[in-house]
Amino acid sequence: MHLRYIVVELHGRVRIEPWGVEDAELLAGISKRAFDTDIEVGAPSPGGPPGYDDPEFHVRIMRYLECYKTLLDDSIVGGIIADLRGEEHSVLERIFVEPELHRRGIGARAFELLWELYPGVRLWTLGTPEWNNRTKRFYEKMGFVQVGWDLGDPGWRGRWYEKVMDPSRPYAMARLGELRDGMRSVTVEGVVVERSIPRAVRSRSSGETLTVANATLQDDAGRVVLVLWNDQIRQAKVGDRVRVENGYVNSYLGVTQLNIGRGGRLITLI
């Protein structure tokens, strides 16, 4: 009873506001302390996601992502970062709360406030490491359902979650047959029905040798060529059902092809 009272009381004292350059140092400190506790919830080694303890990183990402500080009364107690490339689909990139204030409903409230800021978003997605038993509980409590795996890097397994904000207004995914050159922020699903033998190509910008393969992705209304690079190749096996989030479409030698790109993700659906 007493604990419940505290949670309800905090709820109304939490707000989120865009963070500024002047907040970066403080936020990097909170982020470091928050992610350093991952070792208690399953992390195989100390550390955190890229740039988690670096003030410069927290300045840089303001250019690309929607970055909010979480305030409890007037004190900064956390941060929350979203990628809003699509108008109706958004990705939660990161959330962290000062460890001393964990488990008081602040993370959940920050998340709800973010949803309220973007009422047009119908689908929220996010990834979290398989080993993290805290975020699994947190996101599932927030109504997220695991739809697949992000197997992006060797040795990495991330659960991929989604939340449809209003089941009566689901996010309408594009159909593969409708993809056209120039489309951006494309989220589609299909089955890998073919995959070419990988070939080596030299990067024009860096000079390094890369491996590329073409897969054919099919849904019930059409097909498209999906370009796979390096580690993505072993991730999309014939017969797998996959989702590409935030991909882009171009045309190569007259063939329309779907690319995952740096900001996109390839998810193996379950």
Ligand SMILES: CC(C)(COP(=O)(O)OP(=O)(O)OC[C@H]1O[C@@H](n2cnc3c(N)ncnc32)[C@H](O)[C@@H]1OP(=O)(O)O)[C@@H](O)C(=O)NCCC(=O)NCCS
């Ligand atoms: C994940 C994180 C942001 C959650 O913030 P928080 O303010 O502590 O979370 P809340 O108090 O709002 O928790 C809401 C619900 O999540 C679940 N939850 C949160 N922490 C949990 C834990 N340690 N164990 C089990 N369930 C937990 C509970 O269901 C909780 O509701 P309850 O307390 O009523 O049971 C926080 O733990 C954190 O900063 N972690 C380190 C950074 C991180 O992993 N970020 C996510 C990846 S980007």
